[in-house]
Amino acid sequence: MSQRRFKIIIWLLFLLILGQCGWWGVGRVAWLVASFQQGADPASALKLPPMLPPEAAIATQWLPDDPDTGRVMEDFTRQQLTSDYGRAWLQWNLSLKIGRPYNLHTSFSGPALHYLTTSISTTENIKIDQIDTAHQLQLHFYAADGSIVALTDTQAEIYQMIYDADGEIVSAQWLYARYEIVMLLQDGTWRIRHWVRHELPTPIEPSYQPRPQLLQVNQQQLQLADQPFIARGVNYYPSKTPWLQFWPAYQPQQTTKDLALVQQLNLNSVRIFIPFEQFTEPYSTSLYLRSVTDFLDQADQANIKVIVTLFDFLGDYQLARWQATDSYLTTVVTALREHPAIMAWDVKNEPDRDYATASQVVVEAWLQHSIRQLRRLDPHHLITIGWSTPEAAERLYQDVDLVSFHYYGSTELLATHYQRLRQVVGEKPLLLTEIGMPTWNSPFFPHGHNQREQANYLTGLMQQAEAYNGFLIWTLFDIPEVPKAVAGFWPWQRGPQTQLGLYNETYEPKLISKVLLGLEPSPFIRWWEAWLKPFRITLIVLSMLGLIGGWQGYRRWKRKKHPKI
Amino acid sequence: MRWMLLLLSACWLIACQSQQSLPSAPTRITIGVAPTSVVGADLPILLEVEPNWNGLVNLTMQTSYAVHSQAVTIVNGQGTTSLISPWNEQRGDVTIVAQVGQVQARATTSFQPGMVVEPLRPLVGARSIIANGATWSMVVVIPHDQFGNPIADASAVDITAQRPNQQLTRITVKTAHLLAWQRLYSQTVAGKTLISATSQDRLGPQAELLEVAGWPVDISIQLGQLPTRISADGHSFIPVQTNLIRDAFGNVMPDGTSVVFEVNDGTGLKRLINSVTIRGVAEAQILSPNQATTLTIQARIFRVASEPLIVDVPPNGGFDFALQAVVATDVISITAGPISGSLQQYVPDGTIAVLQVTGPARFEQTSDVVAGYIQTTIRRSLLPAGRYTLICRVGDKQAKLLLVVP
Known part of the structure; x- marks a missing residue:
């Protein structure tokens, strides 16, 4: 090898190494900047003991001293002691989770540390993964x-x-x-x-503990003021500010208008959602709670009962988050628990859909824990879980007062599901809290429906559900802007979600609303109506065009191959 | 044909093989464990799985500080294991959970602490209290066994305190909530109290508690031993001292107690002189005033003050002195002296002299006496041309000079 070539190789190697180093350096700096911009805790970068989250202190109560x-004991010392005791548990839990002692010396000493x-x-x-959810301290000596x-x-x-x-659960x-x-007290720390x-x-x-003025359970039935209560209602979001925009953009006048509409439809209940993240923000929670209270007040005036669905959009059930979810429960339930408009607490909307991302054992353990915490905070209102399917509702029925589920399947099979659920859950009352059919009828995607089909489908389900404490339709209004996080990215996913309402976004009633108002009878769907759907018409037209095109092509090809002499 | 025969034989052999029954699923697990045990001793655990089952049972044990998990082999429905060191060294309940599939059993055993071991260290706080028979300190003892576990509740701990008057105080307290504690009230004699703690004949180091005198009573002050006589010479010191300061029970104030002497010289000026007690007495040296006056002196310990001591300071018996000034180009040189005391001796070096100039311009400066004389200069730039009066004061003596600055 010539000297020149050797030099070139050396230079190339040098440049390669230099490039690698530069790439690594830029990457690390970018990571650090991105990390801090995303709200990373500086303590983690500096390897400081983690700050005790504020919700950890909520889990600790003091009993009267000896x-x-x-x-x-001075109040300041008691606060310091509470914080340091909470931190000790945090350090222990963290150490167990990562499998090595992690800053234990900041909270333990002597034999305990050893x-x-x-x-x-x-x-x-x-x-080992563990979480402490409650402590009751009693002071004996200071x-x-x-x-x-x-x-x-x-x-x-x-x-x-x-x-x-292997990561398999040995015990829970x-x-x-x-x-x-x-x-x-050592170095200023307990x-x-x-x-x-x-x-x-x-x-x-x-x-x-039932209260006469609230909705109660009487064997398989719901009861209000000693009378059977059949829930006929809707899931509610304002059309223009759905999901996470609802409470930040809450307008009392909008609620008045929409609840009047619910009343006009002869409906007596609504289901609303309280997002987890929004109601744990320290500065805005009290404002949002005032909005929820206003909504409940207006519902009460309109004789409408409200199912309050908690923990909306919560997807992280890991044990380390349980103190935060307890804190959310304490904040929300303590503020609303005395309200007579509340029909039931729905602990979580469709938690079974999170089994894929969080372990089923963890999700169900969290549900049981949250139900228990909820019961401690409010023993008077009914508790339910909004399962996404009748099959999922067979889980944890012992823990709830009311077994509720969602159903978007065929009308004919609902009776079978009811019967099976009745066999499994025994005397617990059932409630269908979500039914619906979109009127999205695209010429390019299949599975579209029209308003006649929607009215026919919902009427069929409602008639069956009346025998099982009622139903709540998804939703009152069409929602033109559905977040990707809710429905997905693709048009065939988002489209149906935008047109599930009883009214469209301009408050124009759909056929089902007129049926509910008694202005129209429930439509009968004839077999050939299915062929009038835009997608099928598109399909037929395209097929015919294809046939004609194919025939023409075939003829041309034949002419080329066998030209007429 | 041979192949067919071989295949047929193999089939027959398989068919004649004894049927092995499938292991039946466990229906019940029983955990056999002693309800209590002493820390450090291996704890045998017997597991019975019904029906006669073979396999592995997962055993989880939660102790005071640890979670321990192990698999136990079950043969014919029985298996044994032991909880060994270090899992058996921690006082408290151990929750044992045995699990196979959905079948679970739970048992609890309690590890009792062992005998107390040395040293038993008495922790005393506050470290210093007033010997007035009312205030108290606290002795805390956390007796522990060989593994560091606090010993059993209701164990007796003897606390012995030897008082400054050699009296012995013996108290027996019982441990509760992992420790033993006792208030120790002061007596009325100041000094050091030695404290020890024993339990089950085990000993430990001593701790000390200081019992100190309380608020003083009856403070008085008097003049100390005078060198010659008191005079307003501006340089000699007037010694004063307190009596032996004691509290109500006769305890002498501890060394270092802060005493402030307040000196009022009769002209409205008040001087504060800080001092501390040594063997119960505080002393201070008060500089003689420049002119004859009556000094009022009080000693104060916080808010407790003595009766005032009134001292008359007569005029100095010294002699007049001469004052000269030489006007040069830039400065005016001033010489005063000899400045002598009552015995016609030079006043001590460092005695302060005050030089006062009055005329078209006025100013004052101080200067120290060195070897009986004052030698100083005044810059001419400070004095515009004119006639000036120059006065020099040392103690209650003064000299005057008329000065013409051209």
Whole structure:
């Protein structure tokens, strides 16, 4: 090899390495900038102990102190102690999750630190995910010099999932324990030096306590003021501000107008949605809650009952989020629980559709936990889960007061589903909280329907549902702008979602509205009407054009091959 | 044909093989474990799976600090395992969950703490209290076993305190909520209290508690030993000292107690001189005034003050001195002296002299006496031309000079 060629190779190698280094450097800087722009916690970049999320403190309650605690504890110290105790659990949970001690020394010392470090370091073949959802602290002793406390966590609630090395769930269980604790103030931080665990039996949870002025359950029926209550209603969003735009752009006048429309249709119930993220924002939650209260007030005046669907758009059920969801529940339910317009709490809309992204075990454990928390906060209103199918509604029926599900299938099969559900859930009342058919009838995509079909389909379902406590139609209005997150990207996904209403976006009633108003009878669909749909007409026209084109082509080809002499 | 025979034989062999029954699914698991055990001892756990089942049972154990999981082999419906170190070293309940498929069993056992081990360290706070029989400090002891677990509740802990008056206080307290604590009230004698803690004949180091005197009572002040006599010479010091300061119980104030001497010189000027007690007495040196006056002196410890001490300062018995000034081109050189005391000796170096110039311009400056004389200069630029009066004061003596600045 000539010297010149050798030099060229060396230079090329050098430039390649330089390019790689430059690429890596630019990539890292870009990652860092992007990370911070997306709201990354600087503590994670600087490897600081994580900040205690505010919702962690909500999970801790203080019981009255012992009569003689040695010294009266100051409010500031109590707050500091609450925060540091919450942080200790956070550090422990994080360490278990990542499988190595993570900043445990900031919250534990002495024997406690030793044993936690040892146990986490030697746990190799399993992975543990746990979350503490409640603590009740009672102070027994506070040293005169303010450096030692003895307290008891009288009711620690921990949900724990253990996975084996292959990621399979070995066990998932609730643990209830009483912890006796000694904490020392060291370097300005309260650290746990000793704790001793005492197992507690599963606590007796508050049960459903009916109130006469609220909707109640009487065996398989719903009842209001000692009269059977058949829900006839709609799922509600304003046409122009649906989903996440509803509460930020809430207009009381719009609600008055729309609820009047609901009343005109002889409907008595609506189903609304409270998004999770919006109602956990610290600055806007109270404003949004005022809007929800206004909606409920107006519904109450119009004698309309409201199913309040919680946790809308929540998709992350992992244990670390449970304190945040508890905090959301406390905020929303505490503000609304006394409202007489509420028909039931729907814990989650179609949680079974999240089984694919979050494990079914985790989703169902979260649902059970949230129902229990909800019951603790409000034992008087009915609780349900808005399952997406009748099959999914067979799960967790013991935990709810009312089994509700959605149905978009054939009219004929609904009776079978009702019968099967009745067999599975026993005496629990059933409620169909979503039925609907779009009037989107595209000439280019199949499965379109017209208003006659919609009216026919919904009437068929409604008649059956009346025997099972009623129905709620999806939705009151057509929604011209459907977010991609809700319906998907493709036109055949989004199109049907835009035209499911009883009215179109300009408040023009569709045929079904007239049927509900009693102005028109339910239409009868004849077999040949299916061939009048735009898509089929397009198909027929295209086929005919194709046939003609093919015939012409064939003739031309034949003429070329066998020219007339 | 041979192949056919071989195939037929194989089929027969398979057909004649004894039928192995499929393992039946477990229906019930029983966990056999002692309800209590002592930390450090291996804890045998017996598992019974019905019906006679063979396979692996997953065992999860939640201790005070750890989650331990292991698989236990079950043969003919029975299997054993033990909870061993380090999982058996932590005091508290252990929740044992055995699981095969959907069948689950749960049991609880409790690890009791072991015997107390040394050292038993008494933690004392506050470290210093007033010896008035009313205030208290606190002794906290967290007795623990060999694994660091706090010992069982209601265990006796003996706390012994040797008081400054050699009296012994013995208190037995019982552990509760993982520790033992006791208030320790002061007595009326100041000094050091030594504290020790024992439990089950196990010992530990001593802790100290300081019992100090409370608020002082009956403070008085008096003149200290005078060098010669008090005079308004501006350079000598007047020594004052307090009595032996004690509290209501006769305890002498601890060394370093801050005492402030307030000196009012009769002209409305008040001087504060900080001092501290040494062996119960605080002293201060008060600079003599420049002119005869009556000093009012008070000693104060926070808000407790002594009766005022009134000291008459007579005129100085010194002699007059001469004052000269030489006007040069740039400066005016001034010389005063010899400045002498009552024994016709030079006043001490550093005695302050005040030089006052009055006339078309006025100003004042101070200067130190060195070897009986004052030698200083005034810049001529400060004094416009004219007639000036120059006065030099040292103590209550003064000299005057008429000065013409051309």
